[in-house]
Amino acid sequence: MSKHNFETPDACEAAFYEAFERADLKGVMACWAEQEELVCIHPQGPRLTGHAAVRESFLQIFSNGLSLRVELVQGMQFQSEVIAVHCVLERVTMKDEKRTPPPISATNVFARTDEGWRMIAHHASPTASTEAIAASQHTLH
Amino acid sequence: MSKHNFETPDACEAAFYEAFERADLKGVMACWAEQEELVCIHPQGPRLTGHAAVRESFLQIFSNGLSLRVELVQGMQFQSEVIAVHCVLERVTMKDEKRTPPPISATNVFARTDEGWRMIAHHASPTASTEAIAASQHTLH
Numbered sequence: 001m002s003k004h005n006f007e008t009p010d011a012c013e014a015a016f017y018e019a020f021e022r023a024d025l026k027g028v029m030a031c032w033a034e035q036e037e038l039v040c041i042h043p044q045g046p047r048l049t050g051h052a053a054v055r056e057s058f059l060q061i062f063s064n065g066l067s068l069r070v071e072l073v074q075g076m077q078f079q080s081e082v083i084a085v086h087c088v089l090e091r092v093t094m095k096d097e098k099r100t101p102p103p104i105s106a107t108n109v110f111a112r113t114d115e116g117w118r119m120i121a122h123h124a125s126p127t128a129s130t131e132a133i134a135a136s137q138h139t140l141h
Numbered sequence: 142m143s144k145h146n147f148e149t150p151d152a153c154e155a156a157f158y159e160a161f162e163r164a165d166l167k168g169v170m171a172c173w174a175e176q177e178e179l180v181c182i183h184p185q186g187p188r189l190t191g192h193a194a195v196r197e198s199f200l201q202i203f204s205n206g207l208s209l210r211v212e213l214v215q216g217m218q219f220q221s222e223v224i225a226v227h228c229v230l231e232r233v234t235m236k237d238e239k240r241t242p243p244p245i246s247a248t249n250v251f252a253r254t255d256e257g258w259r260m261i262a263h264h265a266s267p268t269a270s271t272e273a274i275a276a277s278q279h280t281l282h
Contacts, residue, residue: 125266
């Protein structure tokens with residue numbers, strides 16, 4: 001079994017974020033299903049579909065040369081035999097950065113393919129977390 | 142069969158947006174699964190979980206008294222026996238409003254429950270559509 005034949009959606013998701021942190025374009029793209037029916041929405045970005053557009057978007061992100069860290073907070077997970085949906089919070093920080101930016105909400109969708117579990121949709125958007133709102137309200141008082 | 146025992150994810154989704162346009166809180170909530178494991182993210186809002194929080198959020202939206210129209214543009218759909226994922230664009234306008242705001246990207250997740258297909262996750266975020274970007278670039282030239 002190739003290292004990209006992920007046995008679970010969790011394994012695929014972990015590999016995706018690890019490759020993202022390494023700015024490893026090949027590693028990130030190996031987590032996506034090979035089908036063209038893919039959806040990728042980066043925070044405040046357009047809806048991208050198809051391998052070429054998704055690949056290009058990560059190439060652009062990585063070309064910034066930023067060293068990003070992603071702490072993943074799992075939320076709800078829904079899973080069937082062939083589809084899994086993970087609603088997660090991404091805490092994305094730059095290496096050596098002390099400031100904690102607002103978390104990013106992501107809905108990650110995985111499909112069980114002939115090559116194991118792969119990502120078929122990634123929808124990420126900036127989110128005011130209830131914790132962040134509570135904290136900011138606290139600060140204001 | 143009750144009118145809320147939706148036979149397909151499409152029927153549930155259509156009922157959800159129709160109820161939303163009518164500011165029909167009961168109608169909107171009837172589209173959600175009865176389980177507490179729900180995720181709802183309104184554009185730029187926090188991640189809400191559970192019936193009470195989801196209900197409260199729609200109550201707040203509807204209490205604005207705005208008459209909203211939603212034109213739904215279907216994108217990718219992924220479906221298994223028990224889970225369906227729809228990646229859609231929502232073109233939300235106020236009635237009698239001529240201006241077209243940027244579309245909202247939504248990822249809607251449905252589960253087949255004992256009461257038919259119901260929504261279990263709704264992740265909506267403002268999105269620069271590629272068409273909108275193309276149009277704005279055209280305008281600038």
